[in-house]
Amino acid sequence: MSVKAYPIIHHAYDVVIIGAGGAGLRAASAASDLGLKVAVITKVPPMRSHTVAAQGGINAALGNRTPDDWRWHMYDTVRGSDWLGDQDAIAYMCKQAPAAIIELERLGMPFTRQEDGHIYQRAYGGMATHYGKGPLAYRACAVADRTGHALLHTLYNAAIKQDAEFFVEFMALDLLMDAEGGCRGVLAWQLDTGELHAFRAHTTIIATGGFGQVYAQTTASSICTGDGNAMALRAGLTLQDMEFVQFHPTGMAGSGILITEGARGEGGHLVNNKGERFMERYAPKFRDLASRDVICRAMVREIAKGRGCGEQKDYVHLKLDHLDPDIVHKKLPNISEICRTFLRIDITRDPIPVVPSVHYTMGGIPTNHECVVVRVLPDGSSEDVQGLMAIGEAACNSVHGANRLGCNALLDLVVFGKLSAQVAARNRVGKSRAPDLPQSILDAPLAHLDLLRNTKGSLRPNQLRKTLQKTVSKHAGIIRDSQSLAEGLESLNTLWQTMQAELHIHDQGMLWNNDLVDAIELDNLMRQGISCMASAFWRTESRGAHFRDDYPQRNDNEWLYHTAINMDTNGKIRLTKKPVRSNTTEAGQPNFAPETRAY
Numbered sequence: 001m002s003v004k005a006y007p008i009i010h011h012a013y014d015v016v017i018i019g020a021g022g023a024g025l026r027a028a029s030a031a032s033d034l035g036l037k038v039a040v041i042t043k044v045p046p047m048r049s050h051t052v053a054a055q056g057g058i059n060a061a062l063g064n065r066t067p068d069d070w071r072w073h074m075y076d077t078v079r080g081s082d083w084l085g086d087q088d089a090i091a092y093m094c095k096q097a098p099a100a101i102i103e104l105e106r107l108g109m110p111f112t113r114q115e116d117g118h119i120y121q122r123a124y125g126g127m128a129t130h131y132g133k134g135p136l137a138y139r140a141c142a143v144a145d146r147t148g149h150a151l152l153h154t155l156y157n158a159a160i161k162q163d164a165e166f167f168v169e170f171m172a173l174d175l176l177m178d179a180e181g182g183c184r185g186v187l188a189w190q191l192d193t194g195e196l197h198a199f200r201a202h203t204t205i206i207a208t209g210g211f212g213q214v215y216a217q218t219t220a221s222s223i224c225t226g227d228g229n230a231m232a233l234r235a236g237l238t239l240q241d242m243e244f245v246q247f248h249p250t251g252m253a254g255s256g257i258l259i260t261e262g263a264r265g266e267g268g269h270l271v272n273n274k275g276e277r278f279m280e281r282y283a284p285k286f287r288d289l290a291s292r293d294v295i296c297r298a299m300v301r302e303i304a305k306g307r308g309c310g311e312q313k314d315y316v317h318l319k320l321d322h323l324d325p326d327i328v329h330k331k332l333p334n335i336s337e338i339c340r341t342f343l344r345i346d347i348t349r350d351p352i353p354v355v356p357s358v359h360y361t362m363g364g365i366p367t368n369h370e371c372v373v374v375r376v377l378p379d380g381s382s383e384d385v386q387g388l389m390a391i392g393e394a395a396c397n398s399v400h401g402a403n404r405l406g407c408n409a410l411l412d413l414v415v416f417g418k419l420s421a422q423v424a425a426r427n428r429v430g431k432s433r434a435p436d437l438p439q440s441i442l443d444a445p446l447a448h449l450d451l452l453r454n455t456k457g458s459l460r461p462n463q464l465r466k467t468l469q470k471t472v473s474k475h476a477g478i479i480r481d482s483q484s485l486a487e488g489l490e491s492l493n494t495l496w497q498t499m500q501a502e503l504h505i506h507d508q509g510m511l512w513n514n515d516l517v518d519a520i521e522l523d524n525l526m527r528q529g530i531s532c533m534a535s536a537f538w539r540t541e542s543r544g545a546h547f548r549d550d551y552p553q554r555n556d557n558e559w560l561y562h563t564a565i566n567m568d569t570n571g572k573i574r575l576t577k578k579p580v581r582s583n584t585t586e587a588g589q590p591n592f593a594p595e596t597r598a599y
Contacts, residue, residue, distance in 0.1 A: 006196055006446050006449075006450075007195070007196070008187075008196050008197070008198050008442065009195055009196070009197045009198070010197075010198050010200070010436075010437070011039065011197060011198070011199045011200065012200050012201070012433050012434045013037050013038060013039040013165075013199060013200070013201045013434065014031070014036040014037045014038065014201060014202050014203070014424070014428050014434070015027075015031045015036050015037070015038045015039070015201055015202070015203045015204075015205060015421070015424045015428075016038075016039045016041065016185055016186055016199045016200075016201040016203075016204050016205070017031075017038065017039070017040045017041070017204075017205045017207055018041050018172045018186055018204070018205065018206050018207060018208055018227075018228055019040075019041075019042060019049070019206070019207035019208040019209060019228065019392070019394070020040050020042035020044075020046035020049050020156075020166065020168075020207075021046075021049035021050055021051040021152070021207060021209055021392065021413070022049070022051035022054075022148070022151055022152060022155060022392065022410060022413035022414065022417070023051075023207040023391040023392030023393075023394075023412075023413040023416065023417045024040060024042070024049075024205070024207035024391075024392070024417070025040075025046065025049075025152065025155035025156055025158070025159050025417070026155050026413060026414045026417025026418055026421075027205055027207060027391060027417040027418070027420045027421045027424075028040050028159040028162070028164040028421075029155060029158035029159040029161075029162050029164065030417065030418045030420075030421035030422065031164070031420075031421035031424055031425065032159065032162030032163055032164045033162050033421075034421060034422070034425040035425070036421070036424065036425055036428060038162075038164040038165065039164075039165050039167060039199055039201070040159070040164055040165065040166045040167065041167045041170045041172050041186065041188050041199065042166065042167070042168055042169075042170065043169065043170065043171045043172070043191075043223065043227075043517075044168075044169070044223055045168055045169070046152070046156050046166065046168070047152060047153070047156065048221075048223075049152060049209075049223075050209055050210075050220060050221040050223065050224055051148045051151060051152050051410070051413065052148050052149050052152050053148055053219070053221065053258060054147055054148025054149075054151070054409065054410055055145045055146065055147060055148065055258060055260035055262060055334060055335070056122075056124065056140060056142060056145065056147060056260040056261050056262035056265065056406055056407055057121075057122060057124065057140030057141050057142035057143075057147050057262060057407045057410070058097075058100075058101065058104075058140065058141050058142075058147060058151070058407055058410040058411050058414070059073060059097060059124070059127070059139045059140055059141070059405070059407040059408055059411050060073075060097035060098045060100065060101040060139065060141055060411065061073045061094070061097060061098060061137075061139060062098055062101065062118075062119060062121060062139075062141065064114060064118040064119055064120070064121050064138070065114070065121050065138035066129065066135070066136075066137065066138050067129065068129065068137055068138075068139060069129075070094045070095050070097060070098065071094075071131075071590055072128070072129055072130060072131055072132075072134075072137065073094040073097065073127075073137075073139060074087075074090055074091055074094040074095075074590065074592075075131045075132060075590070075592055076126055076127050076128060076132065076137070076405060077090050077093075077094060077399065077400075077405055077408060078090055078401075078592045079126070079132060079592070079595075079597055080126045080291050080400075080401075080403055080404070080405040080408075080544075081398075081399075081400055081401025081402055081403060081404075081544065082401060082402040082403055082543045082544035082554065082597055083401065083556070083560065083580075083582075083592075083594040083597075084241070084244075084398065084401030084402040084543060084544065084560070084562065084580060085398055085399055085400060085401030085402075085580075086369065086397065086398045086399070086401075086580060086581035086582075087581060087582055087583060087584050087591055087592065088369040088581050088583065088584045088585045089369045089397045089398065089399045089581070090399050091584040091585075091586070091589045091590070092369060092415070092419075093399050093408075093411060093412060093415045093416070095589075096415045097411055097415065100411065100414045100415050100418070101119065101141050103414075104151070104154060104414065105119070107154050107155070107157075107158050108154055108157065109143065109150055109151060109154040110143055110150055111141055111142070111143055112142050112143055112144055112331070119141050120141070120142055121138040121139055121140055121141055121142070122138060122140045122142055122262055122265040122266060122331075123136045123137065123138050123139075123140070123265045123289060124139065124140040124261055124262070124265050124289065124405070124406045124407050125261055125264070125265075125286070125289045125290060125291055125292060125295070125405065125406050126286070126289070126290065126291040126292075126405045126406070126599065127139050127140075127289075127405065128286075136286075136289065139407070140262070140265065140406070140407040142262065142331075144330070144331060144332070144333055144334065145260050145262050145263075145331065145332045145333065145334040145335055146333075146334050147410065148410065151410060151413075151414075155414075167188065167190075167197070167199075169190070169191045169192055170188045170189065170190050170191070170197065171188060171189045171191060171227075171517060171520065172186050172187075172188045172208070172227060172228070172231065173186075173187045173188060173189055173196075173231075173445055173448075173449055173520070174186070174187050174231050174234055174235070174444070174445035174448060174449075175187075175204065175231050175232070175234075175235045175388070175445075176198065176200070176437060176441045176442065176445065177235045177236070177441070178441060180386070181236075181375065181385065181386070182385065182386035182387045182388070183204050183235075183373075183385060183386065183387040183388035184200055184201075184204075184387060184434070184437060184441060185198060185199045185200035185201050185204055185434070185437065186198075186199050186204055186231075187199075187442065187445045187446070189449075189510070191512055191513075191517070192511075192512060193511065194509065194510030194511040194512075194513075195510075196446075198437055198442060200434045200435070200436070200437050201387075201434050202387060202424070202427060202428050202431055202434050203387055203388075203389060203423075203424040203427055203428070204387060204388050204389070205371075205389045205390070205391060205420050205424065206228035206231070206232070206365060206373075206388070206389070206390040206391070206394050206395070207228070207390070207391050207392045207394060207417070208226065208227045208228030208229070208394045209223075209224050209226070209228075209392060209393045209394055210224050210226060210360060210361035210364070210393035210394070211224060211225060211226025211229060211361050211524075211525060211528040211532075212224045212358050212359065212360070212361060213225050213226075213465075213469070213521075213525060214226070214468065214469065214472050214525050214528055214529045214532065215245070215358040215469055215472055215473050216466075216469040216470055216472075216473040217251065217256040217355075217357050217358065217473065218251075218256055218357055218358035218359070219248055219251055219256055219257065219258040219357050219358065219359045220358065220359070225521040225524050225525050226361070226364075226394070226524055226525065226528045227520075227521070227524050228365065228390065228394040229364055229365060229394060229524070229527075229528055230523065230524035230525075230527045230528060231524075232365045232373070232390075233527050233531070233566070233567050234444075234448065234527075234569075236566070237365065237373065237375055237385065237566075238365075238366055238374075238375060238376040238564045238565065238566050238576075239363060239364065239365060239366070239396075239528075239531050239564070239565050239566075240363055240364065240365070240366040240376070240396040240398065240562050240563065240564050240565075240578065241362055241363040241364075241396055241398060241401075241402070241535070241562050241563055242361075242363035242364075242528065242531040242532045242535045242536075242563065242565060243363065243476075243532060243535035243536035243538075243539055243546045243563060244361075244362035244363055244401075244402050244403065244543075244544055244545050244546050245358060245360075245361055245362070245363075245476070245532065245545060245546075246292055246293065246358070246359050246360040246361070246362060246403060246404055246545045247292065247293070247296045247356040247357060247358055247359060247477075247478050247545070248261070248292060248296075248356065248357055248358075248359030248360075249261075249270070249292055249295040249296050249299060249354065249356055250263065250264075250270075250318055250352070250354040251354060251355055251356060251357025251359070252338075252339075252342065252343070252352070252353070252354060252357075253310070253314070253315035253353035253354060253355045254353075255342060256357040256358075257338060257342060258357075258359070259318060259335055259338075259339075259352055259354055260332070260334075260335060261292075261406040261407075262331070262332065263318060263320060263332055263335055263352075264288045264289055264318075265289065266320075266323065266327060266328075266331050266332060267320075267322075267323050267327075268288070268318055268319060268320045268323065269287070269288045269318075269319055270288055270295070270299070270316050270317065270318055270319075270354075271316065271317050271319055271351070272302050272307035272308065272309065272316055272317075273307055273308060273309045273313065273316075274307060276307075278298060278302050278307070278316075279295065279298060281298070282294060282295075282297075282298035282301075283295070283298070283598075283599040285598075285599060286599040290599035291403055291405065291599060292359075292403065292404075292405075292406065292545075293403045293544055293545045293547070294599055296356040296478050297478060297479065297547060299316055299355070299356055300356065300478050300479060302316060303315070303316070303355075309351075309353060310353060314355065315353045315354060315355040316353075316354060316355070317351035317352065317353060317354070318351060318352040318353075318354045319351045319352075320332075320347045320348065320351075320352070321347070321348060321349050321350065321351065323348070325348040328347060328348050329348075332347070335347065336348075339352055356478055360393065360400075360404050360409060361393060362396070362398070362400045362401065362402065362403065362404055362544075362545065363396055363531075363532070363535070363563075364390065364393065364394050364395050364396040365390040365394055365395050365396060366382070366395075366396050366397075366398075366562070366564065366578065367389065367390050367395050367396065367397045368382070368384065368397075369397065369581070369585065370419060370420075370423050371389045371390065371391050371395065371397065371416050371419055371420040371423060372384045372385070372388070372389055372423065373385040373388040373389060373390050376564040376566075376576055376578050377576075378574070378576060379576075380561075380564070380576050380577050380578050380579060382578065387427075389420050389423065389424065391413070391416045391417055391420050392412065392413050392416070392417070393409070393412075395416070396562075397416065398562065398580075399412055399416075400412070401544060401580075402543045402544025402545060402546060403544030403545045449520075452503075452505065452516065452519045452520060452523065453505060453508050453516060454505075454508065455503040455504055455505050455519070456504070457501060457502030457503045457504045458502055458504050459498070459499075459502045459503060459504055460504055460506070460515075460518075461503065461505075461515065461518035461519045461521075461522040462518055464495065464498070464499055464503065464522055464526075465518070465521075465522050465525065467495060468492070468495060468522070468525060468526060468529050471488055471491045471492055471495065471529070472488070472492075472529045472532065472533065474488065475487060475488025475489075475491070475533065476488060476532055476533050476536050478547065479547050479549050480536055480546070480547060480548050480549065481548060481549045481550045482537070482540075482548075482550050485533060485536055485537040486537060488533050489530070489533045489534055489537055492526075492529055492530050492533055493530070493571065495526070496526055496530065496571045497571075499522065499523070499526060503519060503522075505519055527567055527571075530567065530571065530573065531565050531567060531573070534565060534573050534575065535563045535565055535575065538563065538575050539559060539563055540555075540558075540559075541553065541554055541555040541558070541559045542554060543559065554597075556594050560580055560582075560594065561577035561578060561579060561580060562577070562578040562579070562580060563575065563576075563577070563578075564576040564577070564578045
């Protein structure tokens, strides 16, 4: 079918936001509040966005239970990132955190309260006081263990009140890039009518979440296919730090359903089949509240040494039965209900079988400290991409570096969601309506869609997706090595060629075509799977969530750099080192030099 045969419905906005999770909704409400005309494009209803699954809390140095300071929070975040985080962005996030919490409270977020009326805060992994030298920090503001659910409702209500326009069940297909390399908007497909829409805007904000579905066992929803990341790659842009994939220590064994870190924050602990609290061997000070990568590797080693639980000895136990049942039911009601429903157990009496599950992807679209997407050049330098921003898990700004600390994800969403709106408003000043789009800007996105619609092979998208997930899970897991990564990369390159030749779409229509949705998501995941594997093979050190058995030490001399990767239309990749922003931009803010990371 000729690309000119696709009729296009055109729209003009000041800001177009792709994604309606926490980041997209915060950007939408803030941009509308600043007087901008806002469109939000989302492939699922906003309340089904993956932010709803977040459980434990949002970090902020409020000091409601113990003395705290945003600089201590910043230090913990830099250390948690294994010094790969960009310190200007980290300083901004941690400094803004207390105000962001108060702002959410005023928007109506129903935080759990202490007896004195202040917002309740719980301890979380990797968080301490006095620059890591003091006791645990009680920093995670929570709504019991349903914090993401409450956040999403709060922000959706705020966005609706501010008259942001929502285009629900519209699947974003590709960015609309002009000849100068700037972004002019996005092409989207309306699923219930089959129509295509071109949204042009002064600023396009990508808030599409992570790509956890590239793995077989994950806490991520089935919609977490990194659509924005893949669109950036197809637009000739860069992805950053794709090798850094966080495994959550406590995914429910067999299903991967998340068991919040808040369970350990309330006093739960991990045990092996001997009943030993084994984290005392691996992280003597922080134990069950060490950073997630440290705990996951400890769990893998315990299982490998035959100390796992169950008939197959392939998981460990999370115990809460020593806690006051009233505390469990009050502070962990969601986990109590999940375990009753899926495991038929009472967590006040029975241990929960848990195993590490993919939870968060630190890598994504590189930005500067103001959320503006940057193009990484072959020499590692960067230039801003006009009209394009990225926030949330889709972005790599990089506040999480090589390893994200629990409860910093929701903070990232609200702080940088608001900042992106402020920057978009600043860019809008003095400009008239977004100019019309030339037909040529639509040619490449339409050609890609048409190619997927008219495949002639014999393999369905879900078959190829399962093969992709199994391959990435096998070769790019918690512990990696050169041989396994090389084999995995070869398998993925073969699978890429198979997809090009053998993909089959049964339904070639445009109306509610789930076959085509599956094919688009497969194409997106395939690009990110290759990017993840290639980046992991290239980085010959261990840092944060990336652990190489053949290179077990961190190597700051050679690898205190971000990994930047490009992929052309044929799947060929280019890797570049991009400098870490190790200094803050404001006078008087601290900077933290690399040191040994121990818990």
